[in-house]
Amino acid sequence: MYYLPMTSPTPMTPVDLFLLGRTLMKIGEDALPAPQVGAAPHPGSVRSILIALSDIAAHPDSAIGEIARRTGLPQSQVSTAVARLRETGSIETAQDPTDRRRLLVRTAATPSPRVTEVRAAGIEDALTRALATTDEQVLAEVTAALTVLARHLPPAALSRLRP
Known part of the structure; x- marks a missing residue:
């Protein structure tokens, strides 16, 4: 009996990796629990909110401009994400004692109900x-x-x- 030789799978290309990342991102978005019924709609994408929140958790007491620089998101998207996260109780903000024009952002000391819900999903x-x-x-x-x-x-x- 003759068998064809086993060949290794085609190596992944940058395009393959990019498309896989996009697919995984969409699966992640689908897995997130929907906001509570009756909750006010918020501007900003789930993507930018999660990217900003991840950076805030890794770098507490950062200014919005610093978060934008590290994440590569436009400052306006970071500001929108911070506003939404503050409304849900996921983060806290405080004035920068060295520059009162800046807000410093950190995760909330106690997880909000929404954070708890998302973590349990x-x-x-x-x-x-x-x-x-x-x-x-x-x-x-x-x-x-x-x-x-x-x-x-x-x-x-x-x-x-x-x-």
């Missing part, structure tokens, strides 16, 4: 929809791969990329 349902399967082995394999990627590529890894 799982990815299983969104992953099942994206993969179009309920095969437990496939779901476990993909979840394990995502866990490895998250361990090796935390948000701080972005700071090591070129500006």
Whole structure:
């Protein structure tokens, strides 16, 4: 019996990686619990809010301009994200004692109900929809791969990329 030789999969290209990142971002957005019914709509994308919040958690007592510089988001998007996060009780702001024109931002000492809700959410349902399967082995394999990627590529890894 003749078998074709095993070939290695095609190496991932930058475009493949970019599109995978976009797919993962959309799955993450789908997995986030919807805001409470009756909650006022907020401007700003989930993406910019999560990017800003991640930076605020990593760099407490930062000014909006510093957050914008580190994240690469426009200052207006950071300001919108900070306003929304403040309204939900996820962050606290205080005047900078050295420059009263600046606000310093930090995560709230006590997690807001929304932060608690988001932290408790799982990815299983969104992953099942994206993969179009309920095969437990496939779901476990993909979840394990995502866990490895998250361990090796935390948000701080972005700071090591070129500006």
